[in-house]
Amino acid sequence: MLLTDDDRAMRDGRDGDAVAAAMDLLVRYGEGLGAERLCSVRNVAGTSTQPTPAKEKIAAEGGWNKAYAVINLDCDDEIEIPKMRVPTCQLQHGFSADALNITPYNPHLVELQADAEAFASDRGINILATCTPYQVGNLPVRGEHIAWMESSAVVYANSVIGAKSNCEGTASTGAAGLTGRIPYWGNHLDENRHGSHLIRADVPIDSFLDWGLFGYFAGHVVQEERPVLTGELGLPSQADLKHLGAALATTGGVEIFHLPGVTPEAPSVEAAFGPHEVPEPVAFTASDRRQMYELLNNQGDTEDVDFVLLGCPHASLDQLGEIAALLDGRTLHPGTELWIMTPRALRAVADRNGYTEVIHRAGGRLLTDSCPAMSRTAPKGTRVFATDSAKQAHYLPAILGIEAWFGTTADCVQAAITGTWKGELS
Ligand code: F3S
Numbered sequence: 001m002l003l004t005d006d007d008r009a010m011r012d013g014r015d016g017d018a019v020a021a022a023m024d025l026l027v028r029y030g031e032g033l034g035a036e037r038l039c040s041v042r043n044v045a046g047t048s049t050q051p052t053p054a055k056e057k058i059a060a061e062g063g064w065n066k067a068y069a070v071i072n073l074d075c076d077d078e079i080e081i082p083k084m085r086v087p088t089c090q091l092q093h094g095f096s097a098d099a100l101n102i103t104p105y106n107p108h109l110v111e112l113q114a115d116a117e118a119f120a121s122d123r124g125i126n127i128l129a130t131c132t133p134y135q136v137g138n139l140p141v142r143g144e145h146i147a148w149m150e151s152s153a154v155v156y157a158n159s160v161i162g163a164k165s166n167c168e169g170t171a172s173t174g175a176a177g178l179t180g181r182i183p184y185w186g187n188h189l190d191e192n193r194h195g196s197h198l199i200r201a202d203v204p205i206d207s208f209l210d211w212g213l214f215g216y217f218a219g220h221v222v223q224e225e226r227p228v229l230t231g232e233l234g235l236p237s238q239a240d241l242k243h244l245g246a247a248l249a250t251t252g253g254v255e256i257f258h259l260p261g262v263t264p265e266a267p268s269v270e271a272a273f274g275p276h277e278v279p280e281p282v283a284f285t286a287s288d289r290r291q292m293y294e295l296l297n298n299q300g301d302t303e304d305v306d307f308v309l310l311g312c313p314h315a316s317l318d319q320l321g322e323i324a325a326l327l328d329g330r331t332l333h334p335g336t337e338l339w340i341m342t343p344r345a346l347r348a349v350a351d352r353n354g355y356t357e358v359i360h361r362a363g364g365r366l367l368t369d370s371c372p373a374m375s376r377t378a379p380k381g382t383r384v385f386a387t388d389s390a391k392q393a394h395y396l397p398a399i400l401g402i403e404a405w406f407g408t409t410a411d412c413v414q415a416a417i418t419g420t421w422k423g424e425l426s
Helices: 005-011 017-033 053-073 107-122 153-163 169-179 208-222 238-251 269-273 286-297 317-327 344-353 355-361 391-401 411-418
Strands: 038-041 042-048 086-091 181-183 197-205 229-233 281-282 307-310 337-341 364-366 384-387 402-406
Touching: 005 017, 005 153, 017 169, 042 169, 053 107, 053 169, 086 169, 107 197, 153 238, 169 181, 169 269, 197 208, 197 286, 208 229, 208 281, 208 286, 208 391, 229 269, 238 317, 238 391, 281 286, 281 337, 286 391, 286 402, 317 344, 317 355, 317 411, 337 355, 337 402, 337 411, 344 355, 355 364, 384 391, 384 411
Parallel strands: 042 086, 197 229, 197 281, 307 337, 307 384, 337 364, 384 402
Antiparallel strands: 038 181
16 A cells, blocks of 8 residues: 555654554555555544443453554554544444433443543543534535544435545544544545436425435445435435435445435536436335335334334434424323434533423433434333334334334324324325
8 A cells, every 4th residue: 555654654653652553554454445545534433432341341451542452443552542633523322421310221331431431532532422423513524535434424424515434433433533544445536426326206205204215215226336316306404314314324335325406416417427327217106105114114013102212313403493392382191201312512502492491391301422222222111112213213123122113203202292103104
């Protein structure tokens, strides 16, 4: 791999052992991928605070420097981790102390995470603790190379923002933060960002639910490739785009999509395909729409709902406002819990705006930092849950062994109020 003088100096120890280990990891990783060189990044989103048994064991024996070295740098040496070289943030992790009396999350994991968080903060890692760093001020610019983890965040960054990232991992982001470098391959190269499939909606796509169903379908069709989405599309909101991307990255491994006229690298259908011919479209019909809805609901059997989950990916302020309006003056069913996930920074605004009070008055909970899938936690005794997120409906039944219902945000709030699932596809 071609290294710059600066890369070589880092690898040879100019900036200390941890940076040398980070550069060694990036060179091994890049060579494994066939990358010819590294590129510079100034925005890294990864994880070093999520509590795991392996991390606990290493930290107990060798401290947090050792845990970062082994898990984030693939290095067994005794090294000191310095401050990050470039702006780096922590994505979602487990629940924190303020969720202890609300969720049945293990208090020991909360303590472990708090220790890891103190270590990471000290190294300059911003603890955003969300899968949507772009909602809370961590917004790269179009064309910028970045190193992000979290599939729903990566597809949003590539597609909606026009920044360039592959789906990185714990180790590559751990090394990127310390060096400001990442292998230049995959989505970093312009020629790999053009569309591969044309998917045409023959039914109107103009609601949060429909953007999720459309993404769930298109992910099935394109798998790891790059859909260009056209047809009867309304103008999506930011929440719609989050839901679309998360659904595309659930049934497929989609890391970039194009919406001609909306997303930055697709001023037109032709531009979205670059030098390639525009292929014949795959139609998304009314029957496909129903099929996706039924697929997401075939994990539900019992209409009594114990738990409703909203905010996957983490909810925006607009979504919180909508949920608060639906809950205003209502009270949750006594046997049903409602958790809404949002970034901690937006929770502060929701508190100030009165959304939190309305949600709490109704009996719901506004939670931060994590989600049931990340923390593998739901209210005790949950057998049946409902959600407006295609991603969460897809994964949570397998993770927690529970039934799932999928529908609109209003259907879900109604289920929380009545304790009964009545959602239907209109
Ligand atoms: Fe975020 Fe959890 Fe969904 S991390 S994207 S809320 S599965």
